[in-house]
Amino acid sequence: MNETAARNWDSAKPAPAVLRAGAVLRALAASGGRALSAAELATAADIPRSSAMNVCVALTQIGLVRAVSGGFALGPGLTELSQAYLDALDPVREFGTRTRAMNQIDETLQLGTLEGTDVVYLALHGGRMPLRITSRVGSRISATCTALGKAMLAAQTDTRVRALLESRQPFVSHTENSITDIDTLLADLDATRQRGYAVDAEETTWGITCLAVAVPGLPDGAQPFAVSTSLLTSQAKPERVDSLVRLIRELVTEIGAGSGSSR
Known part of the structure; x- marks a missing residue:
């Protein structure tokens, strides 16, 4: 990492919405395949229920989460991302x-x-x-x-x-x-x-x-x-x-x- 990039990194602040999305994905990953409701995800991620729902809707649109009976589950888009990570x-x-x-x-x-x-x-x-x-x-x-x-x-x-x-x-x-x-x-x-x-x-x-x-x-x-x-x-x-x-x-x-x- 060069000096300019290091300065930019040090001054950057993580986006709350991205952190919330990560917390939701981790909660779904830890569920053992069981669908979680917005309320359950809100509790697991320690965020308001409305925020959990907004995050899930956004993640559903890009294929990282899917809406199922009983709430939400991990989506097929994660397979493509994980394979790209492994291929690298x-x-x-x-x-x-x-x-x-x-x-x-x-x-x-x-x-x-x-x-x-x-x-x-x-x-x-x-x-x-x-x-x-x-x-x-x-x-x-x-x-x-x-x-x-x-x-x-x-x-x-x-x-x-x-x-x-x-x-x-x-x-x-x-x-x-x-x-x-x-x-x-x-x-x-x-x-x-x-x-x-x-x-x-x-x-x-x-x-x-x-x-x-x-x-x-x-x-x-x-x-x-x-x-x-x-x-x-x-x-x-x-x-x-x-x-x-x-x-x-x-x-x-x-x-x-x-x-x-x-x-």
Whole structure:
């Protein structure tokens, strides 16, 4: 960002109507597919009911929201926007290209990025034996208990990780194995750096082990990405783990190289 653009950015003020529209869209996204009335959206977005209705009418006109029985729901226009966002991300494009050319494997591969303290899933490549817990594109989960999250956090310094997460203790817990404090997490990240890949040892779901490696070769300060796979813990024998880690390492190396060459 040049100096003039920086000055303009610093002096700019967010438009209230846009913030309200964002709050409405987030409320609809969190509804689990259930239609919400204008009154419910007003409560969720903390805005007057008349404002919620005006926002929904505007969003309906541009296809981001649709009017349905019982209120409003997300609209098909979001699909076009989300796909455009994903298409603009080199690692997502590279992940799709590389996985389509791979021999099919049993396990599902997942590409994610780090947004704040959460992992957001961006792309999936289904295996022959997909697990029931496979995440959907667009879903998010705490980075502290996922292999994807820990792979990307391990690429940062302990000081940065502490600044990002220390105030959020205790971290969200999904199982008794979930890491809930910063010191345990930092020890886990150190182990991740030593072995070269991250492990979620039944920290998100009992009976499931996840392995992940961060995409290398991205510019300093760039958005991080990582690839993971999940398998039954009963099948996580050393030979199988080593084989999957080799596959993921090859994939992320190709993604990193391809992303770099396309910039």
